[in-house]
Amino acid sequence: MIRTAHVAIDLGAESGRVVVGVLERGSGDNGVLRAHEVHRFEHRPTRLPSGLFWDIDALWREIVYGLRAGVRWSAAEGLGLVSVGVDAWGVDFALVDEGGEIVVPPHCYRDERHDAAMARTLAAIPEAEIFARTGVRTMSINSLYQLVARVGELGNAVIDRAASLLFIPDYFHFRLSGVRKNEASIASTSQMVDRSSGAWTGEMLGKLELPVQVLGEIVRPGTVLGAVRAEIAREIGLDAAAGAKFMVVVPGSHDTASAVAAVPAAAGTSWAYLSSGTWSLLGIELDRPCITEAARLGEFTNEVGVSGTTRFHKNIVGLWVVQECRRDFERLGQVFSYADLTGVAASARPFRTVLDLDHQPFLMPGEMLEKIRTFARETEQPEPRTPGEFIRCCLESLALSYRTTLGALERVAGRRIEVIHVVGGGGKNRLLNQMTADACARPVLVGPLEATAVGNGLVQAMGLGLVKDLAEVRRVVARSSAVERFEPEKTDRWGEAESRLAGLRGE
Secondary structure: OEEEEEEEEEEOOOEEEEEEEEEEEOOOOOOEEEEEEEEEEEOOOEEEOOEEEOOHHHHHHHHHHHHHHHHHHHHHOOOOEEEEEEEEOOOOEEEEOOOOOEEEOOEOOOOOOHHHHHHHHHHHOOHHHHHHHHOOOOOOOOHHHHHHHHHHHHHHHHHOOOOEEEEHHHHHHHHHHOOOOEEHHHHHHHOOEOOOOOOEOHHHHHHOOOOHHHOOOEEOOOOEEEEOOHHHHHHHOOOHHHHHHOEEEOOOOEHHHHHHHOOOOOOOOOEEEEEEOOOEEEEEEEOOOOOOHHHHHOOOEEEEOHHHOEEEEEEEOOOHHHHHHHHHHHHOOOOOOHHHHHHHHHHOOOOOOOOOOOOHHHHOOOOHHHHHHHHHHHOOOOOOOOHHHHHHHHHHHHHHHHHHHHHHHHHHHOOOOOEEEEEOHHHHOHHHHHHHHHHHOOOEEEOOOOHHHHHHHHHHHHHOOOOOOHHHHHHHHHHHOOOEEEOOOOOOOHHHHHHHHHHHOOO
């Protein structure tokens, strides 16, 4: 039995973790991966007078702490660390100068000033043209509009100091290895990459007078950047020999790319993935982008996956609304775990209040309880009063979004989806899983919950030649992970609720 240890640094928009994945291989096609979480931490953006920012140095300190924990854990297991890779949420970036210092720190995508930048951009280039070039849905959070905003706010004197635009995972790969590259899956979230060539859309960016010189080489998932820098190896407790063997390998650096790589789908089935977390992403894996008018009008996006695949999906607001409600309850002195909130939601009356989660105020941080009350009043629905009623309406509305998105996905793609694979931490919410099965009238298979970290580690192993290809990655996942199945049960009331939602949207 050969055992290799791969460190997955998985950064979500609310929390992060460091996981050591141990790949165990014998003779033949029988590898398994054992995931061991060695560090978990919370983080949130910070509001400054100049906007909403990520505390990038705090994130780095947590990463270093986690790597130290990983070194200690692997040493106790008699293992040496083979590789490390970082995945994170999409679109946000830092501008870094020639010496490696941050010139413009990463704004949080939820910064409201990006709306105005998007409006200016679409006045210069029609939205349909941008979609035709990039295949990416137009959203104000996209890197394209963030960069337009930064250039407009700061001017050339500041922007010209930058040598590189590095997305969140790219930046941490740079700090680990000293190598500046842009990984393809994370770059594809930016709406600045040509969907045909996979290169930056230089002509379009030039028309917008954006600094194309900061855009670096785009590399595929599995690319080996080199060993961790010697000073980093020392800092995390590795000697020179061990540090020289500890390689930085880019995974699917967009967290959803790593999660989708770890979907344990059976060959020959028609399946959709539902990456469930702060955001939900519901979609299918394609061989090439789907750039049709129906896809554009349906607000679907095409992003790069592992091994040349395309992730064709729609972004849905996800468990963000529940997270924001929980923060509001805490400010009011009511402290709930997520399990507590799910419990009280299960006891609340169903279909009392339906939310349109595309309603713009729901996307912004702060005062979520009041936003929900206001929406209910304005749409002549009962206002939620108790924690259970608030969370119930959030979860039901999320399941309704899945239902409507699945129907649109099947129409645009011209195929029927047989089963939905839920991956990611949101799969812990068994109430939402059952609602999803009921709303979509499809079996829901949940697991692995740690799909992002598992996919991250296995793509590293694939890049090092230890796993053959993406199909083998998924076979390893299937052998390694338990999957829970939810069958549709109470499906009758979801059609009526969907009609209510359509009415709220004026459809």
